[in-house]
Amino acid sequence: MQGRIFSGIQPTHGIQLGNYLGAIRNWVRLQDSYECIYCIVDQHALTTVHDAAEMRRNTREVAAALIASGIDPARSILFVQSRVEAHSRLAWVLNCVTPLGWLNRMTQFKEKAGKHKENAPVGLFVYPVLQAADILAYRATHVPVGEDQKQHLELSRDIAASFNRRFAEDFFPLPEPMIQAEAARVMSLRDGTKKMSKSDPSDMSRINLTDDAETIASKIRKAKSDSILGISYEPEARPEASNLLSIYAALADRERADVAAEYAEATFASFKEHLAELCVEKLSPINAEMRGLLANPDHIDAVLADGAARAEAIARPIVEEAYRLVGFR
Ligand code: AMP
Ligand code: TRP
Numbered sequence: 001m002q003g004r005i006f007s008g009i010q011p012t013h014g015i016q017l018g019n020y021l022g023a024i025r026n027w028v029r030l031q032d033s034y035e036c037i038y039c040i041v042d043q044h045a046l047t048t049v050h051d052a053a054e055m056r057r058n059t060r061e062v063a064a065a066l067i068a069s070g071i072d073p074a075r076s077i078l079f080v081q082s083r084v085e086a087h088s089r090l091a092w093v094l095n096c097v098t099p100l101g102w103l104n105r106m107t108q109f110k111e112k113a114g115k116h117k118e119n120a121p122v123g124l125f126v127y128p129v130l131q132a133a134d135i136l137a138y139r140a141t142h143v144p145v146g147e148d149q150k151q152h153l154e155l156s157r158d159i160a161a162s163f164n165r166r167f168a169e170d171f172f173p174l175p176e177p178m179i180q181a182e183a184a185r186v187m188s189l190r191d192g193t194k195k196m197s198k199s200d201p202s203d204m205s206r207i208n209l210t211d212d213a214e215t216i217a218s219k220i221r222k223a224k225s226d227s228i229l230g231i232s233y234e235p236e237a238r239p240e241a242s243n244l245l246s247i248y249a250a251l252a253d254r255e256r257a258d259v260a261a262e263y264a265e266a267t268f269a270s271f272k273e274h275l276a277e278l279c280v281e282k283l284s285p286i287n288a289e290m291r292g293l294l295a296n297p298d299h300i301d302a303v304l305a306d307g308a309a310r311a312e313a314i315a316r317p318i319v320e321e322a323y324r325l326v327g328f329r
Contacts (some may be wrong), residue, residue, distance in 0.1 A: 192239025
């Protein structure tokens with residue numbers, strides 16, 4: 001094994017194709033070469049989700065999606081953040097070695113807080129410190145994340161170094177970001193210039209991992225297209241064609257250029273038929289397994305409880321040692 005991976009996903013909503021192709025599929029592959037710890041970060045989600053039923057539902061749905069996609073709870077640790085106290089216990093210590101000025105530079109806070117910063121919850125402001133605690137509580141060496149999390153990862157490294165400088169040289173390894181390629185960015189089926197997202201009001205804009213075969217096929221057929229003959233990859237001029245082509249290549253695990261050559265003279269209709277078939281072929285088994293899992297929430301809860309116990313066994317001694325270093329023990 002080449003190191004220890006930690007990554008997190010917020011249960012703010014269910015999982016769509018963008019999450020799957022942009023993040024989860026990569027997490028699945030990393031299991032072959034790293035010790036992997038994957039966390040459903042409900043404490044982070046609480047910065048925006050204030051509905052208990054929704055939190056519970058999303059947490060189970062994300063767990064089911066991860067397992068159905070190939071995260072193997074026997075090989076990797078899969079758990080829910082709030083079940084392991086080490087995260088919040090370490091977060092407080094890290095809050096005390098993180099200058100306010102560092103957090104003031106975080107662009108995600110600015111975006112999420114919007115115009116009325118004074119009304120934003122404090123949790124949203126210190127969100128990146130909890131994220132650093134997630135990673136450092138396991139002394140993780142590598143962190144796979146999307147481009148948007150790069151700034152938070154750099155902050156995690158700075159926070160680790162800040163703690164080490166004050167209390168113990170080399171106590172926390174500086175975690176290496178593994179930035180997932182922009183090429184994996186999946187765009188909306190209704191507008192090729194917008195990211196596919198769970199927060200888009202139109203359900204036709206995305207493919208959810210909970211969609212059945214018929215729904216998937218119909219969303220692909222109705223996806224926005226243009227009137228140019230042939231399919232080509234030109235993100236500026238033809239964002240929709242380019243997006244569908246990228247989705248095809250990602251799902252088929254083929255080079256985009258290769259797929260583009262194959263469909264260079266195809267009509268949109270026939271390309272979409274092939275893409276719909278491919279989506280159904282790749283996503284139906286995941287969908288079926290997810291349904292099976294969601295029909296048996298006790299099983300999901302048991303898997304998560306086992307994951308939490310294993311996570312706790314790693315994180316607790318590390319946080320205890322940090323507590324000793326600061327003088328709490
Ligand atoms: P989110 O739920 O938006 O916080 O995203 C969770 C993970 O999925 C992050 O690593 C994102 O970078 C990734 N992700 C979300 N939407 C997309 C998308 N449309 N294309 C590619 N990756 C995405
Ligand atoms: N902030 C990350 C996101 O929104 C989720 C996250 C929380 C995370 N803790 C983490 C990612 C630790 C990597 C490591 O995508």
